[in-house]
Amino acid sequence: MRAADVILEALKREGVDTIFGFPGGVLLPLYDAIYDSDINHILARHEQGAGHAADGYARASGKVGVCLATSGPGATNLVTPIANAYMDSVPLVAITGQVSRHLIGLDSFQEADVTGITLPIVKHSYLVKDAAKLPRIIREAFYIAGTGRPGPVVIDIPVDVTKEEMEFDPEFLPAMDLPGYKPTVKGHPKQVKEAARLVAKAERPVIYAGGGVITAGASDELRELALYGHIPVTTTLTGKGAFPEDHDLSMGMLGMHGTQYANYAMSRADLIVAVGVRFDDRVTGNLAAFAPEAKFIHVDLDPAEISKNVTVDVPIVGDAKKVLTDLMAEVRKLDLPPERHLPWMEQVEAWKRDHPLLVKDSENGEIIPEAAVRRIWEVTRGEAVVCTEVGQNQMWAALHYLSRHPRRFISSGGLGTMGFGFPAAIGAQVACPDALVVDIAGDGSFQMTIQELATAVQYGLPVKVCILNNQYLGMVRQWQELFWNKRYSHTCVECQPDFVKLAEAYGAEGYRAAHPEELEEVLRIAFASDRPAVIDIRVKREANVFPMIPAGGTVHDMMEREP
Amino acid sequence: MKHTLSVLVENKPGVLTRVAGLFARRGFNIDSLVVAETENPVVSRMTITVDEQDHPVEQVSKQLHKLINVLKITDLDPAGSVERELLLLKVKADAQSRSEIMQIVEIFRAKIVDVSPEVIIIEMTGTRDKVSAFMELMKPFGVVELMRTGRMAMSRGKRPT
Numbered sequence: 131m132r133a134a135d136v137i138l139e140a141l142k143r144e145g146v147d148t149i150f151g152f153p154g155g156v157l158l159p160l161y162d163a164i165y166d167s168d169i170n171h172i173l174a175r176h177e178q179g180a181g182h183a184a185d186g187y188a189r190a191s192g193k194v195g196v197c198l199a200t201s202g203p204g205a206t207n208l209v210t211p212i213a214n215a216y217m218d219s220v221p222l223v224a225i226t227g228q229v230s231r232h233l234i235g236l237d238s239f240q241e242a243d244v245t246g247i248t249l250p251i252v253k254h255s256y257l258v259k260d261a262a263k264l265p266r267i268i269r270e271a272f273y274i275a276g277t278g279r280p281g282p283v284v285i286d287i288p289v290d291v292t293k294e295e296m297e298f299d300p301e302f303l304p305a306m307d308l309p310g311y312k313p314t315v316k317g318h319p320k321q322v323k324e325a326a327r328l329v330a331k332a333e334r335p336v337i338y339a340g341g342g343v344i345t346a347g348a349s350d351e352l353r354e355l356a357l358y359g360h361i362p363v364t365t366t367l368t369g370k371g372a373f374p375e376d377h378d379l380s381m382g383m384l385g386m387h388g389t390q391y392a393n394y395a396m397s398r399a400d401l402i403v404a405v406g407v408r409f410d411d412r413v414t415g416n417l418a419a420f421a422p423e424a425k426f427i428h429v430d431l432d433p434a435e436i437s438k439n440v441t442v443d444v445p446i447v448g449d450a451k452k453v454l455t456d457l458m459a460e461v462r463k464l465d466l467p468p469e470r471h472l473p474w475m476e477q478v479e480a481w482k483r484d485h486p487l488l489v490k491d492s493e494n495g496e497i498i499p500e501a502a503v504r505r506i507w508e509v510t511r512g513e514a515v516v517c518t519e520v521g522q523n524q525m526w527a528a529l530h531y532l533s534r535h536p537r538r539f540i541s542s543g544g545l546g547t548m549g550f551g552f553p554a555a556i557g558a559q560v561a562c563p564d565a566l567v568v569d570i571a572g573d574g575s576f577q578m579t580i581q582e583l584a585t586a587v588q589y590g591l592p593v594k595v596c597i598l599n600n601q602y603l604g605m606v607r608q609w610q611e612l613f614w615n616k617r618y619s620h621t622c623v624e625c626q627p628d629f630v631k632l633a634e635a636y637g638a639e640g641y642r643a644a645h646p647e648e649l650e651e652v653l654r655i656a657f658a659s660d661r662p663a664v665i666d667i668r669v670k671r672e673a674n675v676f677p678m679i680p681a682g683g684t685v686h687d688m689m690e691r692e693p
Numbered sequence: 694m695k696h697t698l699s700v701l702v703e704n705k706p707g708v709l710t711r712v713a714g715l716f717a718r719r720g721f722n723i724d725s726l727v728v729a730e731t732e733n734p735v736v737s738r739m740t741i742t743v744d745e746q747d748h749p750v751e752q753v754s755k756q757l758h759k760l761i762n763v764l765k766i767t768d769l770d771p772a773g774s775v776e777r778e779l780l781l782l783k784v785k786a787d788a789q790s791r792s793e794i795m796q797i798v799e800i801f802r803a804k805i806v807d808v809s810p811e812v813i814i815i816e817m818t819g820t821r822d823k824v825s826a827f828m829e830l831m832k833p834f835g836v837v838e839l840m841r842t843g844r845m846a847m848s849r850g851k852r853p854t
Contacts, residue, residue, distance in 0.1 A: 245707065246710070249710065249711060249714045250714055250715075250717075250718040253759075253761070254761045257706075257707075274761060308761060309703070309764055310702075310703065310760070310761055310762055310763050310764045311761050432759070433755050433758070434752065434755035434756050434758070434759055436755075437751075437752075438752060
């Protein structure tokens with residue numbers, strides 16, 4: 131069997147049904163094998179698109195995403211998606227072609243040291259110098275990418291390796307050789323007991339949940355703890371959907387652009403139950419003043435996250451699902467009547483009542499971007515798979531598109547990658563063919579990967595791109611307005627394509643909504659279509675995302691609305 | 694405070710780059726680094742000295758553990774381990790100074806490994822402090838060149854490092 135065929139067989143054995151890729155010279159043998167294979171290959175229009183699509187596919191499905199790029203520039207175009215997956219702990223296997231073994235190191239045509247370039251942004255990587263090792267390496271790569279704290283794994287394969295003839299027995303599972311890899315999964319029972327004691331004792335508890343809860347599939351367990359203990363819940367951006375945001379106990383997102391009530395609650399809490407989070411600077415602001423009155427329980431699978439940014443009182447290293455199950459078992463032994471922290475619940479309710487997320491429907495006949503997100507939420511009844519780009523659109527989506535289920539809100543959190551949302555939406559649509567997939571976009575971000583319209587059209591993936599079009603690179607402009615004397619240096623992008631015509635030129639549908647009264651109708655028509663669509667929503671140009679705590683600030687620096 | 698981390702890693706291409714790259718990316722400073730194969734040829738040992746002042750050693754150690762090729766990390770307690778460094782030092786030595794140098798070499802149980810009309814090369818091993826003290830004493834004679842290996846360490850008693 132050709133090694134190229136072995137690669138595909140080994141992928142199938144790992145349960146791979148779809149690859150997102152882009153061919154090239156050194157991938158000729160592999161693409162020749164793909165020609166006959168029953169693996170579904172989605173041809174992106176840029177390797178970055180392929181990488182983000184695999185990422186979106188992984189986040190929406192919970193499976194390992196696979197992308198494929200050729201050597202040199204193809205592989206370097208994957209650097210951003212790999213870094214993106216690394217920052218958000220997304221399971222991704224990136225296969226890159228490499229020049230022939232005898233040409234490595236000679237500055238050969240389309241040669242780049244891909245394992246070297248990606249070293250700081252991968253969970254692990256392989257340069258395959260021996261075809262016989264391919265079955266084992268592919269098995270290890272999927273195991274490493276998908277277990278423990280997930281992350282990207284690069285497999286760099288020289289072209290001459292893929293041309294070799296070799297034996298392959300699909301029934302034979304090669305033994306993995308990973309003596310140094312043992313992901314810890316079970317929380318320490320003593321620590322779990324101690325955590326339960328703190329939960330029972332707390333007068334002002336808050337659950338702070340992140341992407342780790344979704345990765346671990348621990349939403350049900352988290353909900354059980356919150357409901358049983360009557361503990362209000364706030365989530366991070368990547369944790370959206372870990373707890374239903376329309377529930378009374380939900381306080382929405384916390385942090386720089388979090389809700390006021392979530393941030394007030396953090397600042398007054400006496401116990402923070404942090405699950406699957408990493409105390410990111412966008413959440414904590416000024417570390418010294420973060421949750422000053424609280425004790426911390428921190429549940430995380432990665433021991434290196436414990437006490438990295440915030441020193442915690444009860445660290446529990448383990449899989450969130452198992453730890454929360456154990457914690458519930460301990461908590462159930464204790465008596466937790468709802469009235470034990472009634473004043474706290476009333477306080478949280480009062481904050482919610484007094485500081486709701488403000489949404490005006492329109493202003494001077496213009497569409498307010500937050501209102502547009504609320505319309506999208508209403509029209510989709512909150513059930514769409516939502517991807518976002520990065521910037522203001524992302525924060526408006528996070529605040530106003532209330533998520534009910536895990537894996538239904540997909541956003542580039544750690545890396546903050548503009549251009550992520552649309553290809554991720556394509557990947558999510560492949561993973562969830564029957565779902566309505568909406569990319570809440572900005573006009574700036576969308577133009578970074580806009581060429582993937584061709585991909586969506588080619589494969590009949592009916593992704594809906596809702597551009598909150600303000601003709602600005604809005605988030606940077608907002609900072610320029612607030613902190614740099616309104617000197618809008620290179621953030622005004624009035625020169626832009628006619629998005630409606632552009633969509634049509636690609637063979638997708640194009641719509642425009644410029645007035646508040648036409649928005650809902652346009653959304654309904656576009657969402658009802660079975661084709662990809664771009665909806666150019668003209669919004670108030672200089673709208674800002676509020677509330678906002680400036681970088682490095684505290685809850686006392688929070689700006690509630692336009693100054 | 695200086696910490697000595699004894700790190701067992703798989704003896705595979707690129708492992709040193711992964712470890713060094715991790716230190717660079719996380720902003721950890723390496724004071725010294727010694728790498729060589731162990732009694733088991735598929736395993737290498739890295740002895741890494743880091744300064745706790747720059748970064749909590751626990752965080753360094755946890756991040757290292759995340760590398761797939763890292764097998765075991767021991768933060769060696771100075772009292773519970775034997776520590777050595779190897780020094781090669783080329784010092785000016787003429788007829789007058791030679792005997793004085795040889796006396797100091799004797800006291801430090803060092804060894805003269807090469808003699809030429811103007812310089813001699815001295816080999817010595819010892820703890821970091823002893824090596825530094827010896828270097829101080831050699832300075833007045835005129836040090837032409839010196840090389841230190843960096844710290845190696847092994848835990849005392851039956852238990853493996």
